[in-house]
Structure formats: structure tokens, C-alpha cells
Amino acid sequence: MAKSIKIRAKMKGDTTQVKCLMTHAMETGLRKDSKTGKMIPAHFINEVMAESGGNTVMTANWSGGISKNPYLSFSFTGGAKGDEVKITWKDNQGGTDSGTAKIK
Amino acid sequence: MTMNIKRRVFLKGSLAAGTVGVAVGAGLLAPQAVLAAWPKAAFEAKSIDEALSAAMGTAANSASDAIKIKAPDIAENGAVVPVSVSASFDGAESIALLAEGNASPLVATFNLGAGALPDVSTRIKMGKTSDVIAIVKADGKLHSARKSVKVTIGGCGG
Amino acid sequence: MNVRIVALAAACAFSASVAMADKMANETTPAEDLKVYTEYFEKRFPGIPLKEFGNGAYALDKVARDNWEAIEEFPPYEPMIDAGEAMWNTPFANGKTYGSCFGDDPAQRANFPYWDSKRKMVVTLALAINECRNANGEKPLKYKKGKIADLLAYMSYQSRGQVANVEIPDDPDAIAAYNDGKNFYFSRRGQLNMSCANCHMQNAGMHVRSELLSPALGHTSGWPVYRAKWGELGTLHRRYGGCNKQVRAKPFKAQGKEYRNLEFFMAHMSNGVEYNGPSARK
Numbered sequence: 001m002a003k004s005i006k007i008r009a010k011m012k013g014d015t016t017q018v019k020c021l022m023t024h025a026m027e028t029g030l031r032k033d034s035k036t037g038k039m040i041p042a043h044f045i046n047e048v049m050a051e052s053g054g055n056t057v058m059t060a061n062w063s064g065g066i067s068k069n070p071y072l073s074f075s076f077t078g079g080a081k082g083d084e085v086k087i088t089w090k091d092n093q094g095g096t097d098s099g100t101a102k103i104k
Numbered sequence: 105m106t107m108n109i110k111r112r113v114f115l116k117g118s119l120a121a122g123t124v125g126v127a128v129g130a131g132l133l134a135p136q137a138v139l140a141a142w143p144k145a146a147f148e149a150k151s152i153d154e155a156l157s158a159a160m161g162t163a164a165n166s167a168s169d170a171i172k173i174k175a176p177d178i179a180e181n182g183a184v185v186p187v188s189v190s191a192s193f194d195g196a197e198s199i200a201l202l203a204e205g206n207a208s209p210l211v212a213t214f215n216l217g218a219g220a221l222p223d224v225s226t227r228i229k230m231g232k233t234s235d236v237i238a239i240v241k242a243d244g245k246l247h248s249a250r251k252s253v254k255v256t257i258g259g260c261g262g
Numbered sequence: 263m264n265v266r267i268v269a270l271a272a273a274c275a276f277s278a279s280v281a282m283a284d285k286m287a288n289e290t291t292p293a294e295d296l297k298v299y300t301e302y303f304e305k306r307f308p309g310i311p312l313k314e315f316g317n318g319a320y321a322l323d324k325v326a327r328d329n330w331e332a333i334e335e336f337p338p339y340e341p342m343i344d345a346g347e348a349m350w351n352t353p354f355a356n357g358k359t360y361g362s363c364f365g366d367d368p369a370q371r372a373n374f375p376y377w378d379s380k381r382k383m384v385v386t387l388a389l390a391i392n393e394c395r396n397a398n399g400e401k402p403l404k405y406k407k408g409k410i411a412d413l414l415a416y417m418s419y420q421s422r423g424q425v426a427n428v429e430i431p432d433d434p435d436a437i438a439a440y441n442d443g444k445n446f447y448f449s450r451r452g453q454l455n456m457s458c459a460n461c462h463m464q465n466a467g468m469h470v471r472s473e474l475l476s477p478a479l480g481h482t483s484g485w486p487v488y489r490a491k492w493g494e495l496g497t498l499h500r501r502y503g504g505c506n507k508q509v510r511a512k513p514f515k516a517q518g519k520e521y522r523n524l525e526f527f528m529a530h531m532s533n534g535v536e537y538n539g540p541s542a543r544k
Contacts, residue, residue, distance in 0.1 A: 004341075006336075006341060008336070020336075021340060021341065028229075030207075046142045047141065047142060050217075053218075055217060055218035055219070056217045056218070057217050057218055057219060057220050058214060058215065058216055058217050058220045059214075059215045059217065060213065060214045060215070060224075061147075061213045061215075062211070062212050063147040063208065063210065063211055063212070064229075065203065065206055065210075065212070065228055066211060066212060066226060066227070066228055066229070067183060067184045067185075067228060067229055068183070068184075068493045069338045069493070070226065071186075071225070071226055071227045071335075071336055071338075072224070073188075073224065073225040073226070073335075073336070074214070074220065074221075074223060074224045074225075075220075075221045075223050076220045077219040077221065079219070092142075176325060176328045176329045176332070177328075178325050178326075178329075178472075180326055180329040181490040181491060181544040183490055183493070184333065184490040185329075186329065186332030186333060186335075227332075256471075257471065257472065
């Protein structure tokens with residue numbers, strides 16, 4: 001089970017609406033650590049991939065301009081109750097995580 | 105075993121270019137694994153035009169009523185500004201989200217795949233009061249909409 | 263910098279029609295106080311149901327509420343509730359659980375804070391959590407953020423809907439603790455020389471620069487809070503420290519006597535409001 005992604009996927013008529021919340025610092029690299037005076041290195045999710053029904057539904061490219069603990073919502077047609085939605089993120093330091101949820 | 109072969113290819117200094125070519129041909133290096141897809145130039149661009157040219161291939165765009173941006177008139181906290189973009193275009197292929205007042209205006213791009221609707225929401229950082237701009241690429245053309253969001257500094261921190 | 267201090271002090275020193283700060287703390291009973299406060303806020307903000315006061319400034323300002331409702335669509339504290347649930351379900355080294363201390367029921371908000379007549383002190387939920395850990399051979403958790411906030415988030419989430427009904431027993435020591443908290447609330451402090459009451463009673467609903475001052479009624483209901491400013495969950499006593507520092511006053515220790523007595527007073531003032539934690543704020 002993903003440690004850093006919560007997903008809710010719901011059918012609304014013919015459309016599947018997906019909402020997800022990721023846990024990530026999303027550091028821009030432009031912030032100073034107030035205690036050490038050093039710049040906090042950039043550490044942010046730069047790629048998100050959404051898959052369902054054997055297809056890549058959406059890919060996103062992000063910068064550190066997305067808020068900490070990012071939220072993402074999107075929708076697509078062609079999904080059905082019980083199908084699985086898989087969300088994967090990668091960050092600029094090589095980190096990655098993925099999670100799945102069934103469409104309700 | 106495969107990992108070691110990949111590593112050795114890169115370590116072969118002056119022969120690297122040729123070696124990489126051979127390795128790709130031999131199927132030892134998957135292009136996706138080596139070539140980063142993240143559009144660095146677009147995300148580091150300091151102007152809207154530069155960012156759009158790098159991300160979408162062109163900066164030319166026309167304002168469109170078919171794009172709705174939902175964002176607060178005044179952001180409670182510039183670090184977390186909720187933004188939604190929804191558009192009624194057939195054949196929309198991608199969406200770009202920009203904050204004009206940010207040092208690097210491009211914040212996100214969304215590539216719409218199989219069945220995806222031009223309908224995305226997220227939360228962005230805004231450095232100061234400015235317009236949030238949504239670009240939708242459909243039929244090879246860029247359509248745009250903008251919404252002004254005020255970003256204020258409060259009086260009570262803690 | 264100086265101009266800002268003067269402007270802030272002026273804004274908060276402005277007196278409303280109801281003079282609250284001048285009465286000596288022990289001239290009125292807690293029950294009388296509660297009646298006065300509830301009526302004051304209902305008169306000041308007519309048409310706002312008691313339940314809505316638990317949402318603070320979001321009950322008063324439409325634009326702020328728009329921000330907040332968008333965030334609440336998928337609130338940032340949800341993963342912390344899960345983390346807290348995992349803590350609740352994980353046994354201590356000795357095999358016992360938090361449930362052993364809390365009657366197997368995480369929905370504890372309605373039972374705290376309370377007056378412990380044997381030990382003659384106010385016991386808050388956070389304090390009780392660490393006393394539970396202590397009794398079972400575990401190290402105490404820090405009080406302002408981190409693991410304790412996660413566990414409080416889970417317990418508060420389970421407690422949603424419970425109505426605040428803090429009892430101040432008719433016991434001189436309990437009443438003294440209540441009055442200690444009340445005195446704290448109305449005392450000016452810090453370089454900015456402001457009291458809690460200046461901003462959250464007299465000037466509730468008014469602005470300090472772009473900040474809308476939330477009313478004291480309902481202040482204790484939504485904790486712990488994921489403040490966008492903190493980028494994480496924090497506890498009530500963390501906020502107490504922050505508020506004191508804002509007026510350039512010395513902050514007190516989280517879960518020390520001063521803040522527990524303050525919580526006792528403030529929680530009682532919000533009797534009738536539903537517990538709605540954890541919550542998201544700017």
C-alpha cells in the first residue's frame with residue numbers, strides 16, 4: 001500500500017472523477033533553513049502518472065510551484081465501477097511511490 | 105547483471121557517445137530510462153512566452169470563454185492556492201497552468217490521455233498578487249483564460 | 263516596522279461597547295460567564311448558528327470560506343488521521359494499547375479537559391495521552407506537533423459531532439484554576455500589550471491587516487489543526503505559544519499549568535459548540 005498517496009475515485013454518470021492527496025515536501029530549492037542559514041535543496045514531485053483500464057489516462061509535469069502535500073483531481077470517461085486507478089509519482093531526487101484505488 | 109552493463113557504458117569516457125548509440129541499438133538502454141522527460145527549460149523560463157514556447161511549442165494563444173478557471177479572489181495563504189481548470193473543448197490534448205507573478209511562471213502541465221477530460225484541479229504557490237493563467241491545447245492551437253488572484257500578507261503569524 | 267506595531271496596537275486597543283476586561287475574575291461564576299459570552303457573540307454575529315462558530319473566521323468571511331471549502335474537498339490532515347489510527351491500534355511494548363487507558367473508545371473529546379479533584383489540576387487529552395504512555399513504560403511524546411498531533415487527529419475525528427460540555431465543578435480549587443485561565447485571557451501582555459480578549463472578543467470579526475480575527479466562541483473545537491502556515495498539524499498549545507510570541511510576550515510551556523488552565527477556561531466558553539477536529543486553517 002502506498003505510504004504517500006490517498007486516492008478517491010468515483011463514478012459520476014459516465015465520468016470517473018479521481019481526487020488524490022500526496023504527502024511530499026515540494027521544496028522549491030529557493031528556501032533558506034532559518035536555523036542553519038543554508039538553502040534547502042529542491043525536492044519536489046516532477047512527474048505524476050495516472051493509469052486505468054490498461055491505459056495511461058494522464059501524465060503531469062510539475063515544478064516546485066505546486067503546494068506542499070499536493071492535491072490533484074482529474075476526470076476521464078471509459079472507466080467503470082470496480083476498475084482500478086493507479087497513481088504514480090516521481091520526484092527530482094529519484095524518489096517514487098504509487099498507489100491504487102478501486103472506482104466506486 | 106544488466107545494471108552493471110548499463111553503468112559501464114557511461115563510464116567509458118571519450119567513447120561514451122558511440123557506445124550509447126550501440127547500446128540503444130542493442131536494446132540495452134530504454135530511451136525513457138535515460139532521456140529525462142521533464143521539460144526543464146519550460147519550468148525554468150522567466151516569462152510566460154518563453155515557458156509556453158518551451159512547453160507547448162508556441163506561445164501564440166487566443167483568449168477563450170470555453171475555459172473556466174476557479175480560484176479564490178483573495179488567496180488566504182499564497183503557499184496553498186486552490187485552482188481548478190475546466191474547459192469544454194473536444195480533442196483537448198494538454199493543459200498548462202501558470203502564475204504570472206511567480207519568478208518561474210509555469211507551474212504544471214497536464215497531458216490528457218485516453219478518455220481524460222480537460223478538467224483538473226490542484227493547489228499552487230503564488231509569490232504575489234497576479235493572474236493565474238490556464239492554457240488548453242486543442243486542435244494544435246493554444247486557448248487561454250486568466251483569473252486575478254490577490255495574495256496578501258496577514259497580521260497574525262505564530 | 264514601528265508604524266506597523268503602532269497600527270496593530272491601535273486596532274486592537276479599540277474598545278467595543280461591551281466592557282469585558284474590567285471585572286475582577288472571581289466576581290462572576292463560570293455559568294454566568296458562559297451566558298454573557300454566548301449572548302455577546304450571538305448579538306455580535308447575528309444569524310450565525312452556534313455550530314458554525316466551530317469554523318472560526320470561515321463562518322464570517324465568504325472569500326476565506328471559498329479557500330477553505332476548496333481545501334476541505336480533500337483535506338491535508340487525512341493522512342495524519344490514518345497515522346493516528348495506526349498508533350491507536352499498535353500495542354505498546356508491554357502489550358497494552360491506548361484503548362486500555364481510554365475504555366477502548368477513541369472518541370474522547372467530550373471527556374476533556376476535566377478537573378482532577380484528587381490531584382487538583384486540569385487534565386487535558388494531550389496530557390492524558392502521555393500519562394497513558396508513561397503508565398505503560400513508553401516515552402512521552404512532544405506536545406506541539408508530530409506523533410501526538412496524529413493521534414489527536416484520529417481521536418478528534420472519531421469525536422466529531424460530540425458537543426462540548428466542560429464542567430467546572432463547584433470546588434474552590436477548580437474555580438481557582440478556571441479563574442486563573444480567565445485572568446490570563448483578559449490580561450494584556452507582551453511588547454504589543456494585547457490580551458487574548460482584545461483580538462478575539464472585543465475585535466472579533468474585525469481585521470488586523472488582512473487577517474480576520476476569529477471569535478473566541480468555538481476556538482477550542484477544531485483541534486488539532488493543519489495550518490497551511492505550518493505545513494503540518496499542530497496542537498492547541500502550539501498555537502497558544504505562537505499567539506503569545508506574536509504580541510512579543512514570553513510563551514509558556516505546552517501542557518504546563520498556565521496553558522492547561524487557559525484551555526480549561528476557553529473550552530468552557532465554547533460549551534454548546536460541536537467538536538469538529540481535526541481542521542484545516544490558513
